Amino acid sequence: MTSQRLGRGLCFACLGGLLLVAVCGVLFGVGASAAILQESLPSSGLRAVSVWWMVATRNVVGLVSATTLVATALGVTFGAVSVYGGAGAAGLLSRLVEFSGAVPGLLLVGVLRFGDPSGGTLALFGTLALLRTLEVAQLVRAQVLTTLPNDFVEASRALGASRRWQLRVHVLPRVARPLVVNLLVGAASVVGLEAALSFVGLGLPAATPSWGGGLASLAHGGSAVAWAFTASSIGLTSAALYGLGVSLARGVQSRTPRALAGERAGVK
Amino acid sequence: MRSVLRRLLWLGPTLVVITLVTFGVLSLTLPVDPETAELPLFFNPDPGKAERLARDALRAVAEAGEDEAEAARTLGRLGGAALPFVLPALDSLSPDGRGRVVRALRPVGARMGLEIDEHWEPSREVLFWTRFWDEHSIDYRPTVARRAVLRLAQRSTGLRDAEVRQLDTYALDEIIAQMSAVDAHTDIERVRRLALLAAEVTGQAELTLAAEASAADAEHVASRWGDWWARARGSYKTYTGTERITAMLRDTRYGGWVAQAVRQKLGLLRSGRPALTALRDGARVTLPLLFFGVVGAWGGAVAGGAAASLSARRWARVFGAMGLLRAALPVALLAVMLSVWGGPGVHRVWVGGVLMVLGGAPLLSLYRAATADATSRDFIRTLESLGVSRWRAGVSTARLSSASIVAQLGAHMSSLVTLTFVVEYALGLPGLGAITIEALRRPDLNWLMAITISTSLFVGLLQAMSELLLGVLDPRWQDAASAIGGDV
Numbered sequence: 001m002t003s004q005r006l007g008r009g010l011c012f013a014c015l016g017g018l019l020l021v022a023v024c025g026v027l028f029g030v031g032a033s034a035a036i037l038q039e040s041l042p043s044s045g046l047r048a049v050s051v052w053w054m055v056a057t058r059n060v061v062g063l064v065s066a067t068t069l070v071a072t073a074l075g076v077t078f079g080a081v082s083v084y085g086g087a088g089a090a091g092l093l094s095r096l097v098e099f100s101g102a103v104p105g106l107l108l109v110g111v112l113r114f115g116d117p118s119g120g121t122l123a124l125f126g127t128l129a130l131l132r133t134l135e136v137a138q139l140v141r142a143q144v145l146t147t148l149p150n151d152f153v154e155a156s157r158a159l160g161a162s163r164r165w166q167l168r169v170h171v172l173p174r175v176a177r178p179l180v181v182n183l184l185v186g187a188a189s190v191v192g193l194e195a196a197l198s199f200v201g202l203g204l205p206a207a208t209p210s211w212g213g214g215l216a217s218l219a220h221g222g223s224a225v226a227w228a229f230t231a232s233s234i235g236l237t238s239a240a241l242y243g244l245g246v247s248l249a250r251g252v253q254s255r256t257p258r259a260l261a262g263e264r265a266g267v268k
Numbered sequence: 269m270r271s272v273l274r275r276l277l278w279l280g281p282t283l284v285v286i287t288l289v290t291f292g293v294l295s296l297t298l299p300v301d302p303e304t305a306e307l308p309l310f311f312n313p314d315p316g317k318a319e320r321l322a323r324d325a326l327r328a329v330a331e332a333g334e335d336e337a338e339a340a341r342t343l344g345r346l347g348g349a350a351l352p353f354v355l356p357a358l359d360s361l362s363p364d365g366r367g368r369v370v371r372a373l374r375p376v377g378a379r380m381g382l383e384i385d386e387h388w389e390p391s392r393e394v395l396f397w398t399r400f401w402d403e404h405s406i407d408y409r410p411t412v413a414r415r416a417v418l419r420l421a422q423r424s425t426g427l428r429d430a431e432v433r434q435l436d437t438y439a440l441d442e443i444i445a446q447m448s449a450v451d452a453h454t455d456i457e458r459v460r461r462l463a464l465l466a467a468e469v470t471g472q473a474e475l476t477l478a479a480e481a482s483a484a485d486a487e488h489v490a491s492r493w494g495d496w497w498a499r500a501r502g503s504y505k506t507y508t509g510t511e512r513i514t515a516m517l518r519d520t521r522y523g524g525w526v527a528q529a530v531r532q533k534l535g536l537l538r539s540g541r542p543a544l545t546a547l548r549d550g551a552r553v554t555l556p557l558l559f560f561g562v563v564g565a566w567g568g569a570v571a572g573g574a575a576a577s578l579s580a581r582r583w584a585r586v587f588g589a590m591g592l593l594r595a596a597l598p599v600a601l602l603a604v605m606l607s608v609w610g611g612p613g614v615h616r617v618w619v620g621g622v623l624m625v626l627g628g629a630p631l632l633s634l635y636r637a638a639t640a641d642a643t644s645r646d647f648i649r650t651l652e653s654l655g656v657s658r659w660r661a662g663v664s665t666a667r668l669s670s671a672s673i674v675a676q677l678g679a680h681m682s683s684l685v686t687l688t689f690v691v692e693y694a695l696g697l698p699g700l701g702a703i704t705i706e707a708l709r710r711p712d713l714n715w716l717m718a719i720t721i722s723t724s725l726f727v728g729l730l731q732a733m734s735e736l737l738l739g740v741l742d743p744r745w746q747d748a749a750s751a752i753g754g755d756v
Contacts, residue, residue: 102286102724106686110708111290111716115297190597195692199312199600200705212600219694231605235596242595246588 006246014240018057018233025058041214042222053229056209060233063204064190067128068183075136076179082137084142093141097134103250105131105193110202119205124197139182143175158232164264177248184245188238195234271738279728282462283721291522291718293711298711307521316507322350326357329372330365340372347469348436349504355401357393366394373397380434408438417442429465437469437504438447444497448531449665450487454515459486466493470500488540493533498524508645513609525717534721535714537707543562543718546703551722553699560683561623569635570666599687603694612670619660619691623684639669673732673744681727 036072113124197203328339367390533544689701707715
């Protein structure tokens with residue numbers, strides 16, 4: 001338990017530090033000439049790399065946060081509608097999931113880029129938000145469908161509870177925690193996907209500093225400092241988000257009624 | 269089995285919808301090709317406008333309006349295709365109007381090899397064209413044109429050449445149709461003869477065949493004529509009946525792409541290579557890597573899950589650490605780090621390894637969850653209580669748990685394909701990834717369509733295969749599929 005707390009603390013520290021860097025990026029990176037910073041990254045000194053890092057962190061944190069927020073809002077709404085909205089909404093969700101399964105994300109973002117007036121930012125945001133929305137919607141639908149047939153929900157209905165009360169008391173608490181876990185693990189995958197797409201030139205525009213763009217600049221060599229900043233930002237952020245998600249997931253498992261009953265009976 | 273067949277049957281319509289959506293999105297977002305800009309995207313409500321163009325030009329020339337010069341050029345360009353609508357209408361025009369029309373037809377007459385003297389009076393020229401139509405109107409029929417072009421394609425003589433020349437643009441449809449199918453060296457002469465004739469009639473001088481051309485050159489020229497005709501056909505033809513209904517779909521930008529894809533192996537890339545050839549060459553690198561990645565990920569997940577079920581506590585820590593390590597090394601970072609070591613041969617091993625690790629991790633989580641579920645099943649506990657060996661019970665558990673990751677195989681393929689493309693690009697391997705990323709940076713519609721079709725087909729077939737495998741591993745899935753109408 002102590003090691004789990006320590007791990008969770010480390011994850012929070014990592015993410016807190018990252019937010020601090022992003023705030024610094026907002027404060028100090030406004031006037032920085034972004035394109036020159038990223039292009040000259042391999043030969044830049046510590047000061048220039050630090051400024052680039054702050055601006056890139058600000059951009060990536062902004063993208064990941066915006067994607068997660070939009071995907072949560074749309075995914076929860078879509079997932080709930082697919083449960084309560086009848087067969088049509090559920091069928092639409094299935095077809096969309098099938099479509100996203102048939103077309104690789106790389107192709108989707110690349111095709112959307114052609115019509116993107118922002119040079120790639122909107123296409124990347126749209127693709128990531130679409131993929132995450134579908135995942136969140138599937139999760140919400142599955143959780144709600146698992147919760148609704150339970151005896152205690154039936155009992156509350158028999159006692160005259162309204163649908164809104166059931167949702168607030170029984171469904172929402174059971175959806176919230178898995179959803180937070182999914183959002184954290186999903187945010188880690190968004191960080192990885194942003195890095196991969198920007199690395200191949202299909203992510204954020206070349207003039208916008210990002211970790212993936214930095215990785216592309218450094219692919220054929222560069223200063224150790226720049227490498228350390230880029231690689232550690234991508235790796236530590238992904239690991240911290242994933243670690244926090246897994247740690248919360250363990251918390252969810254250990255609090256299930258069966259596990260609690262087992263604990264009471266002395267079974268580990 | 270029924271759900272697999274259903275999925276396979278649905279694959280065709282699904283592919284058509286995917287090509288329609290992709291083509292629509294690409295056409296709306298990519299810069300418009302000036303050669304096809306006039307064509308509608310998917311549906312042409314007014315195909316075959318030769319008659320309308322000819323009658324409008326005739327009226328404009330006869331009335332000597334502001335656009336007379338442009339209308340005269342249109343008549344000259346339409347040539348033989350306009351004659352069935354222009355010559356019978358000469359009598360209805362005023363004498364001056366008739367004179368202006370026959371003057372506009374002089375370039376057509378010259379192309380057709382007719383002996384018209386520039387110094388003739390307009391009335392004599394009108395008389396010449398009227399007599400010409402009286403004698404030759406019967407030749408301006410599709411069957412006659414087909415026979416004349418076929419005879420010229422078989423063997424060239426002065427008479428046969430003159431016969432086709434006299435039909436001018438009216439025979440273009442047949443001339444271009446007879447150019448296709450270049451199988452042997454003997455076909456080169458036929459293509460050269462017909463390409464030269466078509467070039468003289470239409471003014472497309474760059475679409476001729478040089479004297480020392482090879483069979484591949486002949487095939488290339490024939491296919492370029494096919495492309496040109498797909499775009500220009502509507503201006504030289506007038507459709508009726510079922511042909512008009514077909515043309516409503518065919519004489520569009522999408523119809524042009526379909527025709528080109530069928531004729532030229534999924535269309536030509538910017539480099540001039542057929543997309544199918546590039547797809548085949550790239551697949552030789554990408555498919556083995558993908559196969560290695562899928563099988564490796566699946567095998568790793570099964571082996572890892574089995575080990576975890578034998579010693580849950582110890583292996584849980586190992587898997588926890590592995591999951592964290594995988595999360596800390598996203599694909600781009602891992603690929604750049606690996607690109608430092610080894611040449612192309614070693615890089616292929618790296619790609620396989622990366623796919624196995626990154627693709628296998630989510631499967632492993634699934635497998636662990638499925639194993640935990642399977643071991644708690646009553647029949648497994650019954651087997652153990654009846655004295656069945658742990659190994660035998662483990663095999664039954666592994667079979668059931670494998671079913672859950674096989675069910676996810678199709679859904680994971682699109683992310684595995686993205687992973688493969690990125691890693692191939694980072695390590696500089698000549699697979700499908702490098703061409704696709706290049707085509708996304710410098711738009712190449714034919715390649716993007718080809719890769720979308722092939723990826724969707726590949727994922728669709730894999731989904732059908734995984735469903736078949738699912739039925740073998742856990743027959744209860746089939747019952748579940750039948751209960752909900754076929755979709756697992």
